[in-house]
Each structure stands twice: as C-alpha cells, then as structure tokens.
Amino acid sequence: MKEIESAKEKPMGSQSLFRGLQLIELLSNYPNGCPLAHLAELAKMNKSTVHRLLQGLQTCGYVTTAPAAGSYRLTTKFIAIGHKSLSSLNVLHVAAPHLETLNLITGETVNFSSREDDHAILIYKLEPTTGMMRTRAYIGQHMPLYCSAMGKIYMAFGHQEYIKQYWENHQNDIQQLTQNTITDIQQMYQELEQIRTTNMAMDREENELGVSCVAVPVFDIYQRVSNAVSISLSTAKLNQIGQEYLIEKVKETAKAISLELGTPAE
Numbered sequence: 001m002k003e004i005e006s007a008k009e010k011p012m013g014s015q016s017l018f019r020g021l022q023l024i025e026l027l028s029n030y031p032n033g034c035p036l037a038h039l040a041e042l043a044k045m046n047k048s049t050v051h052r053l054l055q056g057l058q059t060c061g062y063v064t065t066a067p068a069a070g071s072y073r074l075t076t077k078f079i080a081i082g083h084k085s086l087s088s089l090n091v092l093h094v095a096a097p098h099l100e101t102l103n104l105i106t107g108e109t110v111n112f113s114s115r116e117d118d119h120a121i122l123i124y125k126l127e128p129t130t131g132m133m134r135t136r137a138y139i140g141q142h143m144p145l146y147c148s149a150m151g152k153i154y155m156a157f158g159h160q161e162y163i164k165q166y167w168e169n170h171q172n173d174i175q176q177l178t179q180n181t182i183t184d185i186q187q188m189y190q191e192l193e194q195i196r197t198t199n200m201a202m203d204r205e206e207n208e209l210g211v212s213c214v215a216v217p218v219f220d221i222y223q224r225v226s227n228a229v230s231i232s233l234s235t236a237k238l239n240q241i242g243q244e245y246l247i248e249k250v251k252e253t254a255k256a257i258s259l260e261l262g263t264p265a266e
Helices: 004-008 014-027 036-043 047-060 075-085 091-105 149-156 160-169 185-198 235-241 243-260
Strands: 063-065 071-074 109-116 118-126 143-145 201-204 211-218 225-236
Touching: 014 036, 014 047, 014 063, 036 071, 047 063, 047 185, 063 075, 071 201, 091 109, 091 225, 091 243, 109 149, 118 149, 143 149, 149 160, 149 185, 149 201, 149 225, 160 185, 185 225, 211 235, 211 243, 225 235, 225 243, 235 243
Parallel strands: none
Antiparallel strands: 063 071, 109 118, 109 225, 118 143, 201 211, 211 225
C-alpha cells in the first residue's frame, strides 16, 4: 500500500528528469567538456545511466560531444533559452516586494525608476506610511539627470563620454534650481566619481528646497544599471532618522533586486 502511495506522489519519469537536470548543472561548470567517466563520478551514477541520459539530451539539442574523446558539453541552445527567460522577466514584478518592504521599514516615500534617453522616468512609487509630507513626483514623470539622485546614478554608471555630450545638449535646461544645484560640469565630474566610489547618490535639496533624496543603482545580469531605487523625504526628517541608516536600507533593497535580476553575488 505504501509503495502505491509513493508512486502517486512521484510523477512518472521524474527520476530521469531530475537526473538529466543534474547532469546539465554539472556540465555548466565544464564549458570545454567533461569526460563521461568523470561526469558519472560527480553525479554519483553509473556510466551506462549517464550515457543514456546524455544521448537523450543530445537528441534534443541540449548536449553535444566535446573535442576531447568521450567528453560532452552543453550547446548554445541554453543561451537562447536564457535570453527568452530574461526578456520575459518583469522588473516591477521582481522589485515590488522589496520596495514595499523598504517602504514599511522606513515609512518614507520609495521611488523606482528606469532610464529613458536623457531622463530618469519614475515607474513605481510608494507614498510614506508615516508623516504628512508628499513629494510632487508621480509615476511616468521624467526627471532631469543633473539634479535628481536617480538621474545622477544613471550618469555615473553610464559611458563617461556621455556626460560631456549631455551637458552640451542641455545647456539651456541645466539651471540653478536652488543654491545647491550643480551646474558646473567639472563639479559634476567630481560628484559622479564620488557616486561610483560609494555606490549611492544624493539630491541635497538640488531640485527643491527642504527635500532630499538618497538613490542606489540596481544592476542587471550584465552589470548594467537600468534601474535605480530611492527614498525621498524632508531634509529635516533625513537628519532626524540619520543619513547612514537610510543609505544602508536602500542599498540592501537595491542589492536584493539586483540579485533577483541575475547580477552575481559578491
């Protein structure tokens, strides 16, 4: 009776499926190929079983023979599958739970953006759970790169030659919005170097007096920065809570999202 129940719990052919997946994971560590005997040893299976599974994977186009006699390696079919998986990944679906946690922990406005040409575009926002201050930012808003924390993130982690190009193309747009706004390109170069060093950016009342912002980059599987996380709050509240505390929480959130997007763990 127990054997029947066990059979019902275990899908038909699952053992071969799991063993095949195990071989795929092992072969991923041997780009130039792994000998059949060594693969069987690593998988703790007999050589005849491994050979049978490899034949099935080879028939389906996932495995091929390697140059060394008796060795096998994965095919580029996995690259195509990986790209399809990445293209179907909804970044907001991945990021939202982490952003909600950040919002609950800090009680402050949480923003999530992507880059669109010469702007940062706000694609997700959570209002503060404590306090009365509401920022003017809204989902879909285009924010200048030079005077926003998230915008400076995109400049800092983009191509270095882009900064000069941006400054030249937006001479009429780069304005002294407050006494803290950076409008000198040499000063911006220094700011961006500091951002790359600390892995975070700040809007120190550069866009609006009384409002500060802390932003951190989100890295994808290719180590590119296509998104950023930030917290916006009054400068008085920032000083009360503590800048280092908020930076730590935003960095933890950005790192968690980055890991889910495939960036290698440190």
